Amino acid sequence: MKVAHESESHIFSLSDMHTHEVSLHSILFTASAFKEVCQGLKFSILTRYHLGETLRCIQQSLQDKSTATAMATVGAIVNLASAASSFGDIETARKHMDGLCRIFELRGGISPFETAALAEMKCQRIEICLAMTEGRKPRLLTDIQSWDSHMPESSIHVASEFTSLDPRSLTTDQRLLSIWVDLQHYSKLANESGTPIPPELFLSISTTLPNRLLRLSYKTQSTSELVRLCMLVYIKSILFSLPRLGKRMFYLSTNLEMALQEFVPLDRENSIFLLWALFVVGGCIFEDFTQAWHRQAILETCRALGVRSWIQCRGMLNRVLWIGDVHDPLAQDGFTKVFGAA
Template identity: 25%
Template sequence: MATTQLSGMPFVVSTSLDKPDPNLRKFIRKHVMMGKNRGKTRPTKKKENKVVELSEVVNTTNGLTKSPSNASLIVRRHPIPPNVGSQLSTVHFADNVDLSTVAVVLRFSSIAKQALFPLETCISFDKGDKKQWIEPLAFDAAYLHTMIFTTHDYFNLLLHRTPSGETSPHFFKTIQILRERLLHEGDGRSKVSILTASVVLALAGHALLMNEYVSARHHMEGLRKIIDLRGGITAFKGSSKLLIEILRCDLGMALYTGLSPLFSDILSSEPSLLFPEPFPTSSDWKIDKLCGSITHELVTTWRVMEGFCSLINLAAKSKTRIPKEMFLDTMASVMYRLLDMEFDAGSTNELIRLGLLAFSSSVFLQWKYMRMSYTHFSALYKDCLMRGIFSDMPPQFQLWLLMVGAVSVFTKADEEWLRPWLRAIMSSCNIELWTDMQDILNSFIWISLVHDELGKQVFDSVSLLTITA
């Protein structure tokens, strides 16, 4: 092998099968890479996600304005262009709508999972979920109008604004398109499509948000028919995000009204949910030893929830995520099973069932920035707490039962009877600091990410009551 110079350019001639010597290999590589890295700049450090006020997201429309009362609410901004309004002028939507109304929908998509799921930072949602939510705006008119009125009404409620009626045309347009679609004698696939199911689910959830329980139930019954035509609830396992929302709405309505859920048959149709295997846990308390008369099924359900909370706390601490299917399976197996159990009103089993159901609702059903109220269930739980069986419990468990109700289903209207009761139990447990209460609550089942902020607020209000007494 020889190296010659031709017109100022090195030229290599190989006449041997032997490997080139190391110096020649370096020479070749040097000239091969020459100019490859020119013009490249050093990679800059990855910028942290910009933290924005939730009210900034709302402030992109003329109808909604920034609210100082919500200044503490922060969300992570996804890379949606700040000038999204002008860019929308080149986008064709499924119907003629005011672009500013769609801009709010797009903005909301950047915080949707955080707003709807307190555990969002610990759950691995598909990266394509957001895309699947946005794309139908361009080709499904019912979906487009549904997203507009539900998003705007969500922000109106969040910012304590009186509904102005500006979303009514979009609501009625949705109903009109949906009715025409369901009555059309042509292609039946659109009647039972995933998008049609999504629209009906959104109508049910919106009615529930507006305390219109009869309408919510009506929409859910219609959704049940669509799902049955598609082969049953398990046919949606491939669309786990949609299935999660369907079951959350169904479970929430059961707690609101006291009516039986419409999809409880998922336990019998999905074998993996029938007898869930408890996750490993290192809890100091064993529910079957604490309450000897508790049934085996209730013990199993408690252990499943206990292990799930351990996994979530670990995920939050290590900044990792669990599969969304684990969230779905645990929610279904725990909450539908608890709703299906029947015990005497004044029994230990009933008190633990309701306490565990209240706790589960705060983990799986509650939204991050807007607490849902469950009128029927709240009254049922309060009535059970007032019975004599509660006083037979260890004071630490009494504390957990009351705090679970306070952070999940009880409202300000319950403070009059709840706070003095909590103060007495805190005194019997020698609780002086929030960390003292945390230690007791964490010894049962408790998710810091979900419950600590609300729990601290309850503790502070009771402590203030003690000081002023």
């Protein structure tokens, strides 16, 4: 883990940690907390000790003008915010981010990080997670200067593979179409074993694309709005995959529950999109397939498409936006539960 030196001229090595107590405790807390949460355990005495020491050191730093906006202080708060958002403690994450935003105001903005790009990216990703949860424009990210895709312009008008769903059957908004093309390209690379993801494309998935989607809005019952919400869920599945986080994203869960029930597919392409949306949202936001309306919608859509097995279902899902290693396990489990209950 990289931690920025307060001079912002180099990155700390572990041997330097004794000069910044707040950095040491925040990293030890975060590492220990992640391990215990993943094991399904409550915070140990040692983990709670490092949390207490982190908060004490941060409070001391904030009371001193010379250290209130130092990178060591920023890095420690970023670690706490990152841990809280990952654990689904949205309220605590929001409080930490509110504090960081005030620090950035004193620093003259988020951009003067120089070599501390890691801290900047983590701040932006946490803010995106909160913005997805609350359905608002993210702070700390710039206004949209361009809506262009990272792909060649021709890819926006022609699906990359003849078997892929054509997004033009869902929306004519060029902004949504360009985002779709980038997600489709990312998914294709992720599914190809041994193919590296270009750093600029992953950065786009991490910040640029969700920032664009969160700054768009459409009529509540429009297909474009459903497409926008579903692409946010898809990005969430790539960036924020810890269990129980999806259920706490109330803006997405509430609006998608309504939008999915109101969507009426007009043709086969629409039905394939609906099937994909039901599985992506079920696995990544609802995190279960227990709601009666949800199961019924999957059954009816599969029936309309002639889908009778998981292999057939996966073939349909793979035509939209899909990364096998990420989405197959939850979707297959959901398919089994739905058809087992049928």
